[in-house]
Amino acid sequence: xxxxxxxxxxxxxxxxxxxxxxxxxxxxxxxxxxxxxxxxxxxxxxxxxxxxxxxxxxxxxxxxx
Ligand code: SF4
Numbered sequence: 001x002x003x004x005x006x007x008x009x010x011x012x013x014x015x016x017x018x019x020x021x022x023x024x025x026x027x028x029x030x031x032x033x034x035x036x037x038x039x040x041x042x043x044x045x046x047x048x049x050x051x052x053x054x055x056x057x058x059x060x061x062x063x064x065x
Contacts, residue, residue, distance in 0.1 A: 001064045003042050003049055009061040012036050018053040018062060027053060 014037035019027045026046035030038040042053075054062045 001049055002044050003047050003051075003053065004063055004065050005039055005042065006061045006063060007039050009059045010039050011059060012039060016040050018057050021052050021056040023050070023052065024048065 014029070014031050014033070014035060016029050016037065019029050019040055021027075024046055026043045026048075027040050028043070029040040032038060049064065051064070054064070056062075
């Protein structure tokens with residue numbers, strides 16, 4: 001299993017809550033403006049599949065596959 005982002009649901013908010021929610025810093029997001037950012041990226045090598053980010057995302061973008 002890996003943890004993934006559904007880009008169709010993500011609004012690319014630069015204050016994305018899952019970036020800070022990950023306890024081991026496995027999620028990065030490049031800021032590209034005052035409001036927008038790139039899609040958050042989950043480092044599959046670091047991710048422990050704890051599922052915290054799945055619960056934290058208000059748009060239900062994060063899932064396990
Ligand atoms: S599942 Fe856990 S370790 Fe993996 S990216 Fe989400 S919060 Fe971080």
